[in-house]
Amino acid sequence: MRGLIVPGALGLAAFCVSIGLGVWQLHRLAWKEGLIAEIRAAQMAPPVRMPRRPGPFQKVFVTGAWLPGKAALYGQEVHDTPEGPVSGGELIMALRRGEGRILLVDLGWVAQSSPVALADPPAAPAGYVHAPIARGVFSPRDDPGRGLYYTLDPAAIGKGMGLRDVAPYMLIAMGPKPPPGSAAPQPAQNLPTPPNNHYEYALTWFGFAGVLVFEFILIARKRLLKS
Template identity: 30%
Template sequence: MRHLIFLLVIGLAGLAVLLSLGAWQVQRMVWKQQILDVIDSRIYADPVGLPESPDPIADKYMPVRLVGQLTAGELHVLISTRNLGPGYRVIAPFETADGRRILVDRGFIRTAAKAHERNTGKVELIGNLHWPDEVDSYTPPADLDKNIWYARDVDAMAAALDTLPIMVVLNEHPINGSHVRPLPINTASIPNDHLQYAVTWFSLALIWAAMTAYFLWRSRAKTES
């Protein structure tokens, strides 16, 4: 009898833990979706003028309209995309009509186009303010001689191009002949895998319950025999 009680206690405790983990993942899924909805609402709002002093938290993803001039000099961030393959993001300096210099992420170029000259000049741009969080302890330092960066480090890039630490990721590229494909901001690159995790925990809970019931049945059958 004590053996059966012990198995029952262990079974119920394990089941409670697995169910609680599954429920927690469901809560995380709802929380993450709310964040993604907020980001979407920011990304696709009507564009406004560039704020005087954009805030990296409050103004992240804000759509803006820029009027000014793309100037010479650019930085290349090594990336690989599922649809386009290996290449570079082109980060270039932009001078606004009021004289501020900022960074713009013009978009993607293929590896073979790295040395090509891209058009500059007066232009009107639409994009989203962004301060990417791509640098960690594993990120290699930029190869300045070859102009190869491994992450969009806004502060370091601003220092390299003598701009303010402000980046705008373009929604479209208005200058033809530059072989640049825009990579606009969207929430598709922000994973929300909590449903998958929840299903895993609930599946384990079901298996655990079945195994507990089986062992209880076997133990009871042995006791009665």
């Protein structure tokens, strides 16, 4: 029996930790489900005027004056079109708001190899706010001279456009898809929804706790049979 004290103590500690982590994931599950319910409610509701401090899961709209000739492309993605796969990027244009600050707006994916500003952009674009993304280790180098960017950084994109006082976030436009074959940007269709894998995580931790119990029973049985 003495030979079971150490493995028993270690197994009990690991068992308690696993159960605790499983319960914590269940609490996270309830929190995440509530957050997703709020996002779905916001998705169904009309957009509200952008507040001074916009949230990440909120549908908003802005007004202002588009700056002529200011455009950039973000990223590179291939979309299927009636003519076949076509490469393009997210068209970004600059909007000067009433207080004078400039907001960069991602109007959606376009089949272009270089940025071309829209002649008739939406008067009051609606969508959601996106925080800047830090440059990744394997991200391609931006090409401000051609207006091509691979990091969603409003400060860098605004600087490449020759703009100052650019908001530290970007508006991702939402709206209906243009008809097939249209050259209009393809805006986002939904608010961003965070992944919800907490149920699977909880099952994993509870399963690990069950394996610990099973393993301890096997070890105890072997040692008791030898004694």
